[in-house]
Amino acid sequence: MTQLGRLYPMLDSVTLPDNLPYTQVSTWELQFLYLVGRHVLTGDDRIVELGSGGGGSTYALALGLHESPVFDAKTGRLHAYDFFRVGKGTFATEKFFTGGTKPADDNSFLDDFKSRLEPFLPFLEIHAGDLWQTSDPDDHSPVEFLHIDIAKTARVFRCVSERFLTRLRPGSVVLHQDFAGPRLPWLHYSTGALLPYIEIAGPPIRSTLAFEVTRPIPEEVLTAITEDSFPYERKLELISAVQERIDRDHTGGIPFRSVLELAKAYVAHYDGRHRQAWSIARRLTGDEYLARTRADHFKQLRTAYDKEGSPLAKLVRRAVGR
Template structure:
């Protein structure tokens, strides 16, 4: 059993309070956060949550820290980062407002968040706004815990990798909350690049993959991740390496092998190779889980392929060369 794996048998016995704030993560993930705070984390280095949302995950973790025999509320700090507002590019829900809907004159739920987390404010530091603005490029303080629920775009993931992954040390714990999201392949191929230096805790907890750093991560590996300096083929190989390590989630509901295969299609899609993207995605249309939960993903890749095919002579390299030759 891995170091973090010892928490899995405790999941069924966790009873979180009914007052825990609304969250977009599952009850299983909230329980795991509580257990990390209660039984694993010390707070001697930075505890960082990227993407706190309405506060449910923050509350679960903070509650565990408060009940921990080793966490010192006088010196330990939990850092919560988020836009704390709804609107384009924030991926936030109006359910994060106490009323359940955004007031007409205010798109910020920061005060609602503060109110829900009031019991933990003495050791909670809130960083509201764009992560590129609220994080410190010069901060090299080691990070003991990093919960990543904010890397919905490649732009944000670059900030995460430059300013937070570089501060991981042996013993650091990382949670990728969106690991079941095929549209976020940077989470998957970056994990593949880190495999020689980490230990995966066990099956993902619903959409969350947890791992612990067990060896120092070389600077050149972190730099390549930050600069996105991998070819498409390299990224596909890195994702394939992750596929060899994980199968279904802890509850048996999410089949990660096809999910990661779908993520490969998005690597090609974002690289502009829509023919290859659809060739990777099309065989997955028969997968029960993906066809039920990711129909819009298939539509996106199929339409991109068809559009590219119409504009570039069938989508083949030869067709594109012919069109260029005739000046079209």
């Protein structure tokens, strides 16, 4: 069992402040972040949060570090990355502002974030803006902890991989917060590629998959992840490998094998294989959890399939010159 696995029995013992900053992360995930900061991290290497949002997850992690017997706030640093503003491409919500809505003349909630995290500012280093601009391509220092809640697009995940995954070492801890998101299949097949070099801590904590690096990750594996160079069929195989390792989340509420099967449909969808995508997705429409929470996903995949048309419809269009 990894040191992360030993945290699961401690989840119910964690009581966090009632006035945590607004966050879209569940209480269980916040408790886990606190436990990682309190019992696992040392601050000897980089502690990185990618996608700090309104600050709830940052606060839970920082509180754990603050109460840790080994973390030295004079030398250790928690690096928080985010746009810290609302707008197109940021995936941020106006609820990240203190008043719950954006001021008429300001898209940035950075000042709100700093105010909420004020107790921890002495060891908090904030990087505001586009990750490609705020991360240093020449920084190769080891990363002790990486919380990934920012890889909503393949473009951003390439930056995450190129500038952060390459700095993982045996003992590094990674939390993928969006692992229950079928539209982000790069999280799933990249994890499949890493399986020989990591140990999954246990069932996902709601949407978060936690793992620890146990062996050095070969450069060619990291390059393939960064360049997204896996062939289509290989991506499906890698997701299948992850399906063999995890089933439901620790509460029993999220059926990850079904979620990952729908992620395979998005591998096909992004590859322009809309017929295959709908073929995979159609078999999942009877899944109670997916039908309740991912109806928009099914609609998107079916719409793409209908626009592409069946092979027979294509033949008919060719025959009539349309």
